[in-house]
Amino acid sequence: MVSQKLLLELRAILKEDYGVELKLEEVLDVALVLIGFAETAMKIEAKQSST
Secondary structure, three states: OOHHHHHHHHHHHHHHOOOOOOOOOHHHHHHHHEEEEEEEHHHHHOHHHHO
């Protein structure tokens, strides 16, 4: 799970950089997508490094 502190930080970034104001539930959805993307990228990198 993502800590509330990180969610609040992500919400502030989204507001400052993109002018988007989201509810915490929506920020959690964004965070989970970003985590999934990062995990996928790391798996791809690990496969490429092992070949």
